Amino acid sequence: MKVKQSLVSAHHNYLVNNRVIPGFVMGDPGSKGDFYFLADFVLPGETTPRCSGRLFDEQGELLVEINWNRLGENPGNCVYRPVRGGFQVVSGAGEVLVAVRTQQFTNGYLTRLQGRAYDRSGSLRMETDGDNVRVDEDELAPLAGPYLEPFSGAARPADAS
Amino acid sequence: MRRVQSSDACGRVWVFGDYRNYFKNRVTLQLIARAKDLAGKLDTGVTVLLLGERVHQWAMEYVAHGADTVVVVDLPALKDYRAETYSGIMSQLVELYRPEIILGGATRFGRELFPRLAKRLDTGLSSDCVDLEIDPSDRGLVQITPAFGGELLAEIVCPNRRPQMATVHPGTFKELPHDASAVGCILYPELEIIPDERVEKIRSRPERDRETRLEDAPLVIVGGRGMGSKDQFETLFELADLLGAEVGATLPAIQAGWAAPDRLIGQTGRIVKPKLLISIGTSGALQYTAGIRGAETIIAINRDPKASIFRMADLGIVGDGRTIVGLLLEELRKRF
Amino acid sequence: MNIVVCIKQVPESPKLKMDRDRMTVIREGADSVINPLDCVALVAGVELRNQLGGEITVLSMGPPQTAGALREALAYGADRAILLSDPVFAGADTLATSHVLAAAISRLDVFPDLVLCGTHTIDSDTAHVGPQVAEELDLPQVCAVNEIFPEEDGLVVKRVEDGVLETLRVRLPALLTVSKELCAPGSLSLGGLSRAFSFGEVTCWDHRDLGLEPGEVGFEGSATWVVKLSSPPPRSKGEIVQGTSAVLCETLIRKLESLGILDEESAE
Numbered sequence: 001m002k003v004k005q006s007l008v009s010a011h012h013n014y015l016v017n018n019r020v021i022p023g024f025v026m027g028d029p030g031s032k033g034d035f036y037f038l039a040d041f042v043l044p045g046e047t048t049p050r051c052s053g054r055l056f057d058e059q060g061e062l063l064v065e066i067n068w069n070r071l072g073e074n075p076g077n078c079v080y081r082p083v084r085g086g087f088q089v090v091s092g093a094g095e096v097l098v099a100v101r102t103q104q105f106t107n108g109y110l111t112r113l114q115g116r117a118y119d120r121s122g123s124l125r126m127e128t129d130g131d132n133v134r135v136d137e138d139e140l141a142p143l144a145g146p147y148l149e150p151f152s153g154a155a156r157p158a159d160a161s
Numbered sequence: 162m163r164r165v166q167s168s169d170a171c172g173r174v175w176v177f178g179d180y181r182n183y184f185k186n187r188v189t190l191q192l193i194a195r196a197k198d199l200a201g202k203l204d205t206g207v208t209v210l211l212l213g214e215r216v217h218q219w220a221m222e223y224v225a226h227g228a229d230t231v232v233v234v235d236l237p238a239l240k241d242y243r244a245e246t247y248s249g250i251m252s253q254l255v256e257l258y259r260p261e262i263i264l265g266g267a268t269r270f271g272r273e274l275f276p277r278l279a280k281r282l283d284t285g286l287s288s289d290c291v292d293l294e295i296d297p298s299d300r301g302l303v304q305i306t307p308a309f310g311g312e313l314l315a316e317i318v319c320p321n322r323r324p325q326m327a328t329v330h331p332g333t334f335k336e337l338p339h340d341a342s343a344v345g346c347i348l349y350p351e352l353e354i355i356p357d358e359r360v361e362k363i364r365s366r367p368e369r370d371r372e373t374r375l376e377d378a379p380l381v382i383v384g385g386r387g388m389g390s391k392d393q394f395e396t397l398f399e400l401a402d403l404l405g406a407e408v409g410a411t412l413p414a415i416q417a418g419w420a421a422p423d424r425l426i427g428q429t430g431r432i433v434k435p436k437l438l439i440s441i442g443t444s445g446a447l448q449y450t451a452g453i454r455g456a457e458t459i460i461a462i463n464r465d466p467k468a469s470i471f472r473m474a475d476l477g478i479v480g481d482g483r484t485i486v487g488l489l490l491e492e493l494r495k496r497f
Numbered sequence: 498m499n500i501v502v503c504i505k506q507v508p509e510s511p512k513l514k515m516d517r518d519r520m521t522v523i524r525e526g527a528d529s530v531i532n533p534l535d536c537v538a539l540v541a542g543v544e545l546r547n548q549l550g551g552e553i554t555v556l557s558m559g560p561p562q563t564a565g566a567l568r569e570a571l572a573y574g575a576d577r578a579i580l581l582s583d584p585v586f587a588g589a590d591t592l593a594t595s596h597v598l599a600a601a602i603s604r605l606d607v608f609p610d611l612v613l614c615g616t617h618t619i620d621s622d623t624a625h626v627g628p629q630v631a632e633e634l635d636l637p638q639v640c641a642v643n644e645i646f647p648e649e650d651g652l653v654v655k656r657v658e659d660g661v662l663e664t665l666r667v668r669l670p671a672l673l674t675v676s677k678e679l680c681a682p683g684s685l686s687l688g689g690l691s692r693a694f695s696f697g698e699v700t701c702w703d704h705r706d707l708g709l710e711p712g713e714v715g716f717e718g719s720a721t722w723v724v725k726l727s728s729p730p731p732r733s734k735g736e737i738v739q740g741t742s743a744v745l746c747e748t749l750i751r752k753l754e755s756l757g758i759l760d761e762e763s764a765e
Contacts, residue, residue: 001253001257001350001351001352002350002351003257003348003349003350003351004348004349004350004351005170005346005347005348005349006346006347006349007344007345007346007347008220008221008224008231008344008345008346008347009221009224009343009344010221010222010224010225010339010340010341010342010343010344010345011221011225011341011342013217013221015217018235019347019349020217020220020221020347022344043342044341044342105218106183106218106221106222107221107222107225107339107341108218108221108222108225108341110217110218110221144344181659182659182660186659242658244628244638244640245637245638248632268659269640269641269657269658269659270658270659272624272640273628273638273640274628276591276623276624276625276626276627276628276629276632277628277629277631277632277638279592279625279629279720280592280595280628280629280632280633281632283592283720284592284720285590285592285719285720285721286591286592286623286625286720286721287623287721288622288623288624288625289622289623303724304721308621308723308726313726313727313728314726314727314728315723315725315726316723316724316725316726316727317721317722317723317724318721318722318724319720319721319722320722321720322720357637359637359667359668359671360637360638360639360665360666360667360668360671361665361666361667362663362664362665363653363664363665363666364663364664365661365662365663365664366661366662367660367661367662368657368660368661368662380758404753404758428622429622436756437756437758458756459735460749460752462745462749466737466739471735471737473735474735474737475735475736476735476736476738476748476749476752477735477736477737477738478738478745478748478749479737479738479739479745480739480740480742480745481742484742485742485745485746485749488742488743488746489746489749489750492746492750493759496759
């Protein structure tokens with residue numbers, strides 16, 4: 001029997017591959033120009049997720065950088081659109097690159113990610129699957145606490161909420 | 162922050178996670194708390210089994226309340242609780258992880274699922290336990306349950322088969338506080354599931370809301386056979402109004418029609434844990450006292466100085482409950 | 498519809514004698530009756546049989562005097578009674594009991610369409626045996642049923658499950674356990690009773706008839722053992738007061754005051 005294993009936080013988790021996970025990294029957030037996506041661990045007291053990433057289009061052209069839920073470099077003229085419980089980043093062509101929505105229930109928070117993002121070589125790295133996102137299991141590094149490794153974007157804000 | 166190493170990913174003390182009616186039905190959380198004590202003595206962890214559809218949030222709640230690991234099987238076919246399907250899945254998980262102990266709430270569903278699962282696993286089960294211990298000599302689970310009409314407590318063991326299974330009445334143990342900083346392990350086994358469709362739900366609707374809130378009441382007055390009549394029993398409601406209490410009843414009082422059946426206190430009724438419980442005209446049969454053991458203070462009023470209720474009373478008043486309630490009501494009406 | 502009803506003979510009085518070596522109840526000599534919920538199952542079975550035809554077989558595991566309960570079941574209207582009695586069946590927990598009942602059901606000439614049991618017994622109250630017989634026979638189960646409606650290809654049943662009223666369709670064969678709300682056992686006519694006692698025939702099967710080994714039944718075949726029986730420990734050394742009602746009421750008020758129950762805010 002195959003068993004998938006991950007961590008779960010009592011306070012906040014992301015829903016990825018139909019599983020909860022307190023935080024995860026894809027790619028290397030320390031790299032200067034490559035694809036990455038970071039869904040950072042959310043500490044008790046914080047109520048919003050912290051997402052960062054460098055996203056490309058099918059041709060491997062940089063579309064946008066996201067730094068802690070805000071747009072950074074934006075050669076693709078992407079648009080930041082607040083939605084209920086979170087935000088979307090929409091490409092110039094009108095396609096949703098990333099949608100982040102947090103739902104509160106009982107005593108905790110669950111963030112659902114959706115979107116469609118490519119890396120520098122034009123390979124598909126994340127894709128919407130129902131109410132969450134599907135990524136390659138082997139590329140997903142789970143986080144059990146806030147991400148403290150080298151990071152090419154802005155410093156982590158003290159409290160994004 | 163607590164981190165869980167993958168080597169002890171699945172602890173060997175299991176709790177069946179029943180999340181239905183979560184805010185009122187806390188039995189799963191109560192069992193997690195007790196399972197933690199038991200697991201500590203066995204050098205293992207607590208695992209909650211969570212079956213259903215879209216159950217992620219409950220996994221978080223169980224970790225917040227002390228579970229080390231949650232095993233999740235999340236499928237649309239598991240939306241309705243069915244003993245046949247659930248016992249099939251749980252037996253596969255037992256084969257995979259070999260738990261020592263499986264605990265569940267003695268809810269209606271628990272009492273339907275656990276016997277079936279125990280049979281499938283060819284192991285022992287005890288029902289409606291009032292306490293659980295680990296025997297230090299053989300590390301076996303001692304299951305303490307009222308026996309023989311409630312006269313005695315039986316210690317039951319399951320020496321030669323595993324897992325050891327028990328159901329526990331809601332309210333028997335105390336849940337741990339919510340810890341938002343807890344991090345646990347979550348396992349998603351990919352199971353072959355053949356849903357059992359021989360029983361099909363046509364419709365369901367909630368039973369009308371129960372009016373009483375006995376389980377949460379800080380002050381409970383319980384009347385028994387010694388109240389003598391429905392009219393006399395009614396005076397307890399008046400007393401309860403003046404004191405801000407809830408009224409419960411023993412089986413004889415309910416059988417006599419003096420109180421609604423949902424006020425039954427005891428092993429087959431509600432288990433209460435008030436700060437103060439006043440027990441009036443009750444003899445103290447174990448069936449009843451199993452439901453009041455958690456009271457901080459017990460005052461008992463009974464005419465019979467040998468009544469067994471006095472064995473557990475902090476203050477025992479030997480006298481006629483009807484007269485004393487009458488006098489107390491007079492005095493309280495003067496005060497308030 | 499062919500129906501099996503499982504019944505248990507239980508002591509009428511809650512005061513029991515114990516076999517302290519085996520930690521089991523001594524049933525001999527006690528006044529015994531059919532477990533009340535099993536009577537409900539029996540009456541429900543008779544109603545279904547009268548409506549739909551077929552036969553009712555009543556099964557009970559117990560010592561030889563359990564034949565009395567089975568004759569009573571014949572008086573209720575059962576067609577056939579089988580006593581499962583053997584010294585090696587003694588001391589069984591619910592796992593071993595359900596094994597014997599399931600073995601007997603699968604040995605019947607015709608496998609039943611429906612197995613009925615009471616939800617629980619008044620003497621042990623485990624409510625295990627119904628679901629465990631269902632599991633061993635691979636039957637679907639519905640517990641604590643309070644209404645049964647026959648349909649062309651099965652039954653529609655109602656029950657209360659943890660605060661939800663459920664209506665379920667059950668394919669046959671199936672096992673149901675019944676709650677006391679299903680129906681009130683009708684009073685037996687004396688004619689029926691005396692007929693049962695004079696003509697009622699009770700077949701007896703032992704472990705060989707069932708094809709079972711002694712090691713898989715009774716005390717030997719049980720998973721759980723009772724290792725200790727004790728009176729519940731006294732909770733605390735409380736204070737016991739006697740006197741006139743006025744004095745006692747005064748004592749009570751002082752106690753309530755000391756606990757802060759009569760403070761003004763608690764009177765809200």
